[in-house]
Structure formats: C-alpha cells, structure tokens
Amino acid sequence: MLKSIKNVYIVGPGPSSSHTIGPFKATNDFILDLVNLDLLNKIFSFKVTLFGSLALTGKGHLTDKIILDTFKNNEYLKKLDNNNNIKYEVIFDINTTFKDLKHPNTMKFECFDNKNYLIYSSIYFSIGGGEIKKQGVDLNISKNECELVSINNDNKKSDYIYPFSSFKDIKSYVKEHNDISLKEVVDTFEDKDINSYLKDILNVMIKSVDNGLNSEEKYLPGSLKIVRVAKSIYKNIEKLDNETEKVEMLLTSFAYSVAEENASGKMIVTAPTCGSAGIIPSIMYFYKNILNYSEEKLIDSLKVGAIFALLAKENASISGAVGGCQAEIGVASAMGAAILSYLNDLSTYQIEYASEVALEHFLGLTCDPVKGYVQVPCIERNGVGVLRSFASFLYAKNIAPLRKNLVSFDDVLKAMKITGDDLNPLYKETSEGGLAKIIE
Numbered sequence: 001m002l003k004s005i006k007n008v009y010i011v012g013p014g015p016s017s018s019h020t021i022g023p024f025k026a027t028n029d030f031i032l033d034l035v036n037l038d039l040l041n042k043i044f045s046f047k048v049t050l051f052g053s054l055a056l057t058g059k060g061h062l063t064d065k066i067i068l069d070t071f072k073n074n075e076y077l078k079k080l081d082n083n084n085n086i087k088y089e090v091i092f093d094i095n096t097t098f099k100d101l102k103h104p105n106t107m108k109f110e111c112f113d114n115k116n117y118l119i120y121s122s123i124y125f126s127i128g129g130g131e132i133k134k135q136g137v138d139l140n141i142s143k144n145e146c147e148l149v150s151i152n153n154d155n156k157k158s159d160y161i162y163p164f165s166s167f168k169d170i171k172s173y174v175k176e177h178n179d180i181s182l183k184e185v186v187d188t189f190e191d192k193d194i195n196s197y198l199k200d201i202l203n204v205m206i207k208s209v210d211n212g213l214n215s216e217e218k219y220l221p222g223s224l225k226i227v228r229v230a231k232s233i234y235k236n237i238e239k240l241d242n243e244t245e246k247v248e249m250l251l252t253s254f255a256y257s258v259a260e261e262n263a264s265g266k267m268i269v270t271a272p273t274c275g276s277a278g279i280i281p282s283i284m285y286f287y288k289n290i291l292n293y294s295e296e297k298l299i300d301s302l303k304v305g306a307i308f309a310l311l312a313k314e315n316a317s318i319s320g321a322v323g324g325c326q327a328e329i330g331v332a333s334a335m336g337a338a339i340l341s342y343l344n345d346l347s348t349y350q351i352e353y354a355s356e357v358a359l360e361h362f363l364g365l366t367c368d369p370v371k372g373y374v375q376v377p378c379i380e381r382n383g384v385g386v387l388r389s390f391a392s393f394l395y396a397k398n399i400a401p402l403r404k405n406l407v408s409f410d411d412v413l414k415a416m417k418i419t420g421d422d423l424n425p426l427y428k429e430t431s432e433g434g435l436a437k438i439i440e
Contacts, residue, residue, distance in 0.1 A: 014262030019061035022126030060372025128319030212257025276332035278382030320367035323420025330362030336389030354396035366427035368434025
C-alpha cells in the first residue's frame with residue numbers, strides 16, 4: 001500500500017529533507033509530547049544527540065541550527081522561558097557505528113530537570129523526504145549492539161490510501177478500469193483538496209526558481225565559498241545560437257536556481273527530497289513560463305510524477321543516507337521523466353519506460369557531499385538530473401514504440417534497493433568517501 005502524494009511534496013527549509021525538515025518535525029513533536037504529558041514546566045535543559053549520517057554531515061546540513069532554532073522559536077517554550085533560562089545542547093555522536101544503528105538518521109531527544117534527572121526521552125528516525133518515524137523507548141547503545149525496536153507510529157493503516165505496492169499493481173488497476181490515466185488513478189484515491197494542495201506546491205516551486213534567479217547573494221553559505229551561478233547561466237543563454245543548447249541551459253539554470261536556494265537554507269519543496277529539489281521545479285517553470293502550459297496540466301503532471309516517488313519510498317528508499325544519491329537524484333529524475341512524458345501526452349507504458357530509463361542509469365550513484373554541504377556535487381547533479389529526465393522522455397517518445405522494454409520500473413527499484421544495501425556506508429551521506437574524501 002502507498003501513502004498520499006502529499007508525503008512526496010512537502011514545503012520546508014533546506015538544505016536537506018532528512019537533515020533539516022525531519023529534525024524540525026521531530027523537535028516539534030517532542031515538545032508537543034511534553035505539553036500533552038504536562039511535563040514542560042519541569043524542564044531545565046534539553047539534549048539532542050545525533051547519530052549516523054546526521055552526526056557526520058549535520059554541521060554542513062545545518063541540523064544543529066534547525067533544532068536549536070525550533071526549540072527557541074517554539075511558542076510553548078517562549079511563554080514558559082521568558083528569561084531564557086532553559087539550556088539547549090546538540091551533540092554529534094560520531095563514534096557509534098552504522099551497524100549499531102537501526103537507521104542511519106537517528107536522533108535521541110532528552111530533557112532534564114534542574115537536578116539533571118532525566119524527565120523524558122524519545123528516539124526519532126529521519127527516513128527521507130522530510131518524513132520521520134518515532135520510537136518511544138530509550139536508545140541502548142554499546143560497542144557490540146544497539147537495540148532499537150521500531151515503533152512506526154506514523155504508519156497507521158489510515159495513512160495508506162492506495163491499494164498498490166508496485167507499478168504492476170497500478171497497471172492492472174488501469175487496465176481493469178478502461179485504461180484510465182495515471183492522473184485519474186491519483187484523483188480516485190486522494191482527498192478532494194489534492195488540487196488545491198498541489199496548486200500551493202506549484203506556486204512554491206515557481207517562486208523558488210524566481211528567488212534563485214534574482215538572488216543578490218554571491219556565495220553559498222559555508223566554508224567552501226561556492227559562487228552562486230544560476231543567474232549567470234540564465235543571462236548567458238541569450239548569447240547561444242543553438243536552440244537545443246538553449247533549452248538544456250534553461251532547464252539547467254532553473255534547476256541550479258532551486259538547488260542554490262536549498263543549499264542556502266531557503267524554503268523549497270521536497271521532490272522527493274531537498275537534495276534533489278531542483279529537478280521538478282525546473283520542468284514546472286519551463287513548461288509554465290516558456291511553453292505556457294496551463295496550471296491544471298502542470299498540477300496533473302505532479303500527480304503522475306509522485307506515483308513513482310511513492311513506489312520508491314515503499315520498495316527502496318529516497319534517502320541518501322540509506323541508498324546513496326541514486327535514491328535522491330535518481331528518483332527525482334525518474335519523476336521528472338514521468339512528468340515530461342505526461343505533459344507530452346505519452347501512454348502509460350511510455351511514462352513507465354521514461355521513469356525506468358532515468359532511474360536505471362543512476363543506479364549506484366553515491367552520496368558524497370564535500371564537507372557535508374549540499375553544494376558539491378549536489379547542485380550540479382540537479383542540473384544533470386533534469387537533463388537526464390529530458391533525455392529519458394525522448395527515449396520513451398521515440399524508442400519505446402519500437403519494442404517492449406525488458407526492464408520494468410519495479411525491476412529497477414529492486415535493483416536500487418539491493419545496490420543501496422550493498423553500498424559501503426562511506427558513500428551514504430557521510431562525507432567520508434567519494435568526492436568528499438578527495439576534496440578535503
């Protein structure tokens with residue numbers, strides 16, 4: 001079964017859905033627990049311990065900043081703590097190994113009274129795309145074992161609205177219902193407010209491109225001193241003579257624009273993650289402002305693209321810390337290929353073909369952010385990712401009718417899951433392998 005596509009498109013602060021939006025949600029949830037248990041007025045200090053990828057790349061991803069800001073800006077705590085007496089601490093535990101963790105993005109929240117006695121604690125897993133899972137027992141870590149009994153309290157049956165677990169299931173449903181479109185499948189199972197929800201999502205996507213193209217900031221934050229180039233890429237397009245080159249550089253400039261906004265901690269839409277947030281808005285912006293497609297058509301295309309992200313979340317992962325960057329840029333590119341195919345009125349078979357091609361050729365892609373920042377190679381990968389979406393759409397349009405593809409989208413997800421499981425942890429958003437190791 002699959003959740004609502006609202007779990008794919010989430011508005012939140014960059015630069016990482018798993019490292020900022022997830023911890024943001026976990027912090028608020030922890031505070032709300034304390035309110036509901038009437039414990040808030042007993043607290044003298046908070047301690048948050050980050051494990052795994054959160055510990056290794058949390059500084060560059062601003063994880064500690066988002067947690068501290070969320071605590072200090074929370075309305076309950078602001079009313080309680082007029083004199084700023086409550087203490088807050090974020091600890092990066094880089095000694096606990098990945099094999100000792102149930103999930104590579106683990107957070108332990110604790111609060112203490114004025115005698116430093118533990119009042120309450122909770123464990124959260126940031127599973128990708130801004131989603132979290134919560135565990136209500138204490139974290140027991142030793143050198144040899146870590147016992148985590150996962151309580152997936154966000155996975156109540158009511159959260160699952162689609163009776164499918166594979167694209168094969170969806171195709172069977174389509175056939176049984178007179179070959180309805182994938183957009184109609186989504187409309188059948190989602191709430192009636194899905195169009196208004198996606199309209200807001202589309203507006204944020206368009207705004208994030210505009211903000212990036214018009215930003216006056218010269219550098220991205222952090223020690224790498226990376227120059228923002230989206231605006232320059234866009235301005236240079238008018239000098240190009242080749243129309244194909246113009247299209248590709250337009251898509252690139254739009255993708256860079258959002259990826260640079262994300263790297264700066266600005267508000268973006270997960271699609272399906274923050275690290276891959278530039279690909280879908282690039283397509284939306286191009287088709288809305290360059291090709292003048294209707295808002296209704298664009299919203300419907302977002303529905304189609306989200307189906308493939310939902311399948312990836314259910315059957316593999318969209319988290320770089322779990323599956324490498326194939327799970328982020330790869331899935332986003334597959335979504336983009338599906339969206340482009342739908343916008344160009346291709347068949348359900350061709351839409352699947354495009355998504356499969358896009359993801360297949362990102363298999364094995366590592367997540368290796370230099371110094372933990374979502375900048376190098378992440379921004380460039382968004383530009384490359386949207387071009388891969390475009391190329392995969394062209395393959396679906398021109399090659400798919402010639403023969404039936406041997407590999408299905410479900411097959412590629414299985415391969416991605418196996419590949420992600422086999423990847424060395426150094427290549428899963430730890431900044432200890434790949435480019436992050438070379439460029440120190």
